Amino acid sequence: MYTQSFNVPDKADAPPGAALKAVPHDSALQAHFDAVIDADGKIEPRDWMPDAYRKTLVRQISQHAHSEIVGMLPEGNWISRAPSLKRKTILVAKVQDEGGHGLYLYSAAETLGTSRDQMFDALHSGKAKYSSIFNYPTLTWADVGVVGWLVDGAAIMNQIPLCRCSFGPYARAMIRVCKEESFHQRQGFEALLSMMQGTAEQKAMVQDAVNRWWWKCLAMFGPPDADSPNSVQGMRWGIKRISNDDLRQKFIDATVPQAEVLGVTLPDPDLKWNAERGHHDHGPIDWDEFWAVVNGDGPCNKERLATRVKAWNDGQWVRDAALAHARKQEERAMKEAA
Ligand code: FAQ
Numbered sequence: 001m002y003t004q005s006f007n008v009p010d011k012a013d014a015p016p017g018a019a020l021k022a023v024p025h026d027s028a029l030q031a032h033f034d035a036v037i038d039a040d041g042k043i044e045p046r047d048w049m050p051d052a053y054r055k056t057l058v059r060q061i062s063q064h065a066h067s068e069i070v071g072m073l074p075e076g077n078w079i080s081r082a083p084s085l086k087r088k089t090i091l092v093a094k095v096q097d098e099g100g101h102g103l104y105l106y107s108a109a110e111t112l113g114t115s116r117d118q119m120f121d122a123l124h125s126g127k128a129k130y131s132s133i134f135n136y137p138t139l140t141w142a143d144v145g146v147v148g149w150l151v152d153g154a155a156i157m158n159q160i161p162l163c164r165c166s167f168g169p170y171a172r173a174m175i176r177v178c179k180e181e182s183f184h185q186r187q188g189f190e191a192l193l194s195m196m197q198g199t200a201e202q203k204a205m206v207q208d209a210v211n212r213w214w215w216k217c218l219a220m221f222g223p224p225d226a227d228s229p230n231s232v233q234g235m236r237w238g239i240k241r242i243s244n245d246d247l248r249q250k251f252i253d254a255t256v257p258q259a260e261v262l263g264v265t266l267p268d269p270d271l272k273w274n275a276e277r278g279h280h281d282h283g284p285i286d287w288d289e290f291w292a293v294v295n296g297d298g299p300c301n302k303e304r305l306a307t308r309v310k311a312w313n314d315g316q317w318v319r320d321a322a323l324a325h326a327r328k329q330e331e332r333a334m335k336e337a338a
Pocket residue numbers: 059060063064065067068071072098129130131132133147151152155158219220221222223227228229230231234240244294
């Protein structure tokens with residue numbers, strides 16, 4: 001899908017006499033980079049890029065990767081309690097997909113010269129961010145459906161424009177991720193639809209889950225544009241294509257008719273169609289709660305991090321064994337060659 005090459009050309013790839021060529025002055029490199037961005041082209045790992053562009057990408061892609069693997073936890077919690085074999089099989093496949101998305105994204109970030117160990121260190125020490133949404137608990141089976149419908153729905157809305165991101169490996173990884181997320185969203189909607197055709201208790205369970213998740217999903221898109229320090233530069237670089245507020249609005253407009261089909265009420269008394277704007281108006285989002293969660297003070301932050309750290313520590317013997325095996329193989333190959 002994409003290579004994991006760092007920004008160092010292989011000898012075989014270097015054109016003859018490359019070492020003798022004058023290294024272009026930084027401003028020429030910058031001008032070339034700007035021209036590629038302005039022409040809506042792609043920057044690849046071996047291309048020159050400004051340090052700030054590289055840093056921004058590592059920040060966003062690694063946060064995204066962490067979100068995928070921490071995002072496995074709230075749903076993974078329900079694998080052993082899924083109500084049927086069919087639902088269990090679907091959920092196992094979905095959670096496995098999220099792990100795969102994390103791996104594509106870590107690989108994409110590695111192409112920028114950041115090692116996976118560095119990224120895991122940042123996650124495990126609490127320095128790195130991951131999506132606020134995964135710090136809330138999944139209390140009932142309906143939560144699993146709502147995570148698929150709304151959380152994956154919000155993730156797709158945010159990620160479709162990232163398929164056109166200016167950094168090649170990220171954009172290419174997003175194409176497959178979005179296809180899989182689309183399956184995730186639909187299975188969530190379908191699971192909720194069948195509950196909404198069930199008993200009064202099942203319907204109430206779905207409505208309760210929607211009530212608890214709706215506002216958190218709106219906050220997932222990030223702070224309002226006016227309070228988003230990274231947006232202007234991210235848009236200039238073609239990393240972000242659509243602003244936080246515009247994506248949030250698109251998500252609301254797309255979700256309202258889906259809620260009608262399901263027969264659930266979205267918990268916002270101010271939610272109504274504004275014919276003049278051609279969009280739905282909505283009530284205020286609790287940004288104090290959002291920042292508290294982002295800064296480590298949500299209902300499940302400590303539990304999520306502790307689970308990831310434990311999984312990392314428990315897996316140490318696997319990494320040790322793989323390294324020991326690789327060493328032995330190398331020694332054997334050297335003996336045979338001698
Ligand atoms: N949670 O200036 P901006 C998924 C931070 S994947 C936590 O607007 P930016 C799949 C932001 O990092 C979900 N922190 O930042 C799945 C920045 O802090 P920093 C993840 C947040 O980067 C589904 C500060 O606030 N998706 O769900 C959040 O331009 C189901 C200021 O914000 C991605 O990561 C938040 N919600 O825009 C898995 C997509 N929002 O770094 C399992 C890629 C903002 O300066 C089950 N990322 N912050 O210290 C993006 O598109 C962008 O990074 C945004 C934020 C839009 C998230």
